[in-house]
Amino acid sequence: MFTSDFRYELHEKRKLLEKLKIDLYQSREKWLKVRQKNSHSQTQWENLRDEFSRRKQDSTTSATDSGFSEMVSIPSTSQAFDSEEPGMSNFHDI
Numbered sequence: 001m002f003t004s005d006f007r008y009e010l011h012e013k014r015k016l017l018e019k020l021k022i023d024l025y026q027s028r029e030k031w032l033k034v035r036q037k038n039s040h041s042q043t044q045w046e047n048l049r050d051e052f053s054r055r056k057q058d059s060t061t062s063a064t065d066s067g068f069s070e071m072v073s074i075p076s077t078s079q080a081f082d083s084e085e086p087g088m089s090n091f092h093d094i
Helices: 002-065 077-082
Strands: none
Touching: none
């Protein structure tokens, strides 16, 4: 009877060990899938970040190349008052 109890316990422990091995194997497979997805997501994020950066650079370059910033030049207040317009010569004396 004593040996049968040990045999039963040993058998149960082996079953438990086999179950744990299977669980470990499945966990490793899931972990590999998660790592692959994470790596893929990281690559996509880096590509998007680079594309947005490139678009931003392109938009600032195209705005400068179009001459728009040169066409719309607002004189500073010192330039506006320093220029002598006809009829405004006495403006500084006020």
